[in-house]
Amino acid sequence: MMEETTSTQEKQIFCSFFLNHSEFALSVSFVQEVINTPENYSTMPLAPDYLKGLINLRGVIIPVIDLKKVLNLKDGTSAPEQKIAIICLEGNFVGLLFDKTGEVFRSNMEEQSNFLDDDDHAVVKGVFKKDDGKRIIQILDVGSIFCLKNLPKRADAGKFGNKTANNRGKRRQAISFLVGASKCSIEMSEIQEILMIKHVNESALAVGNCIGTFDLRGVTVPVIDFAALLKYRETDSSAQATTGDRRVVVMRIGKELFGLLVDKVDSIITFYDDDLKHFPVLVTERMEMVRGCISTIDKEDVLLLDERKILTDSEITEITHGHSKLYASKDADAKKDKTKSGVRRTFITFSIEQEYAISISDVREIIDIPESLMTPPGMPPHYRGIANLRGEMVMVVDSRTMYQKKKQDAENDGKILIFKTDDVHFGLLVDSVQSIISISDGEKVKLPELMYREAGESMVDIIEAVQYRTQDDAAKTALILDAKRIAQRVLSKTA
Numbered sequence: 001m002m003e004e005t006t007s008t009q010e011k012q013i014f015c016s017f018f019l020n021h022s023e024f025a026l027s028v029s030f031v032q033e034v035i036n037t038p039e040n041y042s043t044m045p046l047a048p049d050y051l052k053g054l055i056n057l058r059g060v061i062i063p064v065i066d067l068k069k070v071l072n073l074k075d076g077t078s079a080p081e082q083k084i085a086i087i088c089l090e091g092n093f094v095g096l097l098f099d100k101t102g103e104v105f106r107s108n109m110e111e112q113s114n115f116l117d118d119d120d121h122a123v124v125k126g127v128f129k130k131d132d133g134k135r136i137i138q139i140l141d142v143g144s145i146f147c148l149k150n151l152p153k154r155a156d157a158g159k160f161g162n163k164t165a166n167n168r169g170k171r172r173q174a175i176s177f178l179v180g181a182s183k184c185s186i187e188m189s190e191i192q193e194i195l196m197i198k199h200v201n202e203s204a205l206a207v208g209n210c211i212g213t214f215d216l217r218g219v220t221v222p223v224i225d226f227a228a229l230l231k232y233r234e235t236d237s238s239a240q241a242t243t244g245d246r247r248v249v250v251m252r253i254g255k256e257l258f259g260l261l262v263d264k265v266d267s268i269i270t271f272y273d274d275d276l277k278h279f280p281v282l283v284t285e286r287m288e289m290v291r292g293c294i295s296t297i298d299k300e301d302v303l304l305l306d307e308r309k310i311l312t313d314s315e316i317t318e319i320t321h322g323h324s325k326l327y328a329s330k331d332a333d334a335k336k337d338k339t340k341s342g343v344r345r346t347f348i349t350f351s352i353e354q355e356y357a358i359s360i361s362d363v364r365e366i367i368d369i370p371e372s373l374m375t376p377p378g379m380p381p382h383y384r385g386i387a388n389l390r391g392e393m394v395m396v397v398d399s400r401t402m403y404q405k406k407k408q409d410a411e412n413d414g415k416i417l418i419f420k421t422d423d424v425h426f427g428l429l430v431d432s433v434q435s436i437i438s439i440s441d442g443e444k445v446k447l448p449e450l451m452y453r454e455a456g457e458s459m460v461d462i463i464e465a466v467q468y469r470t471q472d473d474a475a476k477t478a479l480i481l482d483a484k485r486i487a488q489r490v491l492s493k494t495a
Contacts, residue, residue, distance in 0.1 A: 013188065014128075015268065016102030016137055017085065019073055023102055023137045025128060028173065028188060030142045032086040032093065034101065034267035048150045052097055055084070062086065063151065064095035067140075070123055070148065083267070089146050096145070101265060103247070104175060104194035112139070123148075174269045174294065176302045177249065177262040180232025184262075184303045185269055185294060192250040192257065194265055197223075197242050202364050210319045211237045214259065216250065222319050223248055223259040224311070230286070236261075251307050254316055269294060269302060276304060347466070347480070349434040350417065352399045353406075355478040356430075357437070357466060362483035364418040366433055369411060382490075384429055387416070394418065396427040397490050424487040437468050437478075461485040 014025040015034075041053025041064060050069035054061050064084055068075060084095040107128070114126035125141040174185040175194065193216075200212035200223050209229045210222050223242075228235040241261065242248070248259040276292045289309040294302045311319075347357040348366075373385025373396060382402040387394045396416055400407055408414075413432035419425070443466055464480045 012107045013104065013191075014107055014137075014139075015085075015104045017083070017096075017098035018100050018102055019068055019071070019098060022073070023135070024067075024098075024124075025137045025139050026085060026087065026096075026142065028104070028268065030087045030089060031173075031268050032088045033270050034083050034085050035095075037082045037084055037097070048148070050148065051151075052095075055095060057086065057093075060093060062093045062095050064097055065145065065148070065151075066097050067123075070145075085268075087142055087145070089142055092146060094145060094151070096140075101267075103196060104188075104191060104265075106193060169273055172271055172273075174271065174302075174304060175249070176266040176269050177247070178264040178266055179262045180227040180230055182230070182232075182303060183266060183301075184305050186249065186251065186305050186307055188268070190251055190307045192252065195248050195250065195259075196246075197248055199239065200242060208315065208318065209235050211235060211241055211261070214248070216257065219257060221250060221257045221259050223261050224319075226260040226262050229310075253307060253311055254313075256316060258311065258319075260310070277301075345440075346438045347478075348417070349437060349478050350415070351431040351434060352403060353431065355434060355476060356481055357478040358417070358481045358483060362419060362421060364420055367416050367418060367427070369414050369416060369429065387427060389418065389427075392425070394425055394427050395490070396429055398429050400429075400431075402489065419483055419487065421483045421487045424490060426487070426490050428486065437466070439466050439468055443467060461489060 013028045015028050015031060016023050016025045018024070035057070038055050041055060042061075047053075050066050052064040052066045054063055056062075067073075081100045083098050083101055085098060086093055086095050111128050111130055112126060113129060115122065115124070123141060123144045124138045125144070126139045128137040128139065129135075130137060173188040175188060175191060176183055176185040178184075195216075197214050200214055202212055209225045211225050213220050213222050215221075225233075225235045225237075225241070227233050245264040246261060247265045248261055249265075250257060250259050252258075271294045275294050277295045278292045289305050291304045291306045294304050346360045348360050348363055349355055349357045367387075367389070370387050373387055375385045379385075382398055384396040384398040384401075387396050399405075408431065411429075411431075414429060415433045416427040416429050417433075418427050461481050462479045463482045463485075465477055466480060467475065467477050
């Protein structure tokens, strides 16, 4: 579960890398930057076998260590995406050769196990046990790496490039990534984590460039297709949206956590204030998010983004549907509430003359009413027509006709809730979508049996009711519908 921002930033940030199929972590406080491998290395006579060679990085000669030799791992085949992490300790620099980059994450002490090793210079000092122990990340000890036997040391430690670090002010770090045709970056301190996620959960809140959500230790995080937001492509909501090199950069925008889906995480950049160049604004749309351009010698220029201005207030409200409680971390009182009242479930509330609710897990998505629907002859009266939903034909059911309610004169706020249950794929036309609520079993109420007898067929889809309060503290009651019962009714010829 995500903690408050102040305590989160006190945690140590790690970046992970792979050697063969093993994952290793380094504290980013030691990482100067991450670079591509050079075409050639300068070799040293009588060098230890773990020394890959020397590279010239902006006038500084840096030894590159092949950690596979140090850790007695099989050489394997050279990965095309090999990277070198430049680490710094007390003014000395070393490059560590890895097969590929992994993730950026903040440490959780309960996940860390340190080794009780008599060898003070052991390169691996412990592990992170993540995903309930299914994923093991070995922690590299930077001090021990610099104590490797016969490791070349520089006499002019403390200098990097043409200026000394002391004369340039505070050293800052950013993570660069590719999004469409742009190379962008965000300061490390503003990033919560960078993750590779297997899939994005379908969500009724997937509006605009938001493609769904994922669970981050109990917190529901919406995912934004960043390339689509920047107009580089259409929004990718396919099952392959998070595959390949794509990663999700998690950050806090306003009071909410959001994940930006980027095409590829590139490297870690070190820069100083005088490396940040400002340029004339050529276009106005979304350019407020660009703080400037990081321009360093012999390095490709990278845009530095202001995470606070990536989304507008109206976009944040639309994506969270104005109900931040769905995404916010739960505090201690909420935990006690959960213990007393049982497991909380999330519902979408909507109007069909009065207020109803249905489990958010049953709703695949919510769409506007299409401009036109196909209307084959002989349809039952409660069928409005057939919608073409990205190549899939979906029968749209008129809820007012099905529940024998008076037709509306206008359907300006009307929405269609898309369901798929027991292989029945259909859309339910409702008057409007109201809100997202999270309730426990203790907040549900049983309906009087008299209501069922008097309402007859119109009540067979209702299983319970819920009493809740809105953000304005107004008391409301919603009738809870059962998706499977609605599906059975939809298949009925007469409803």
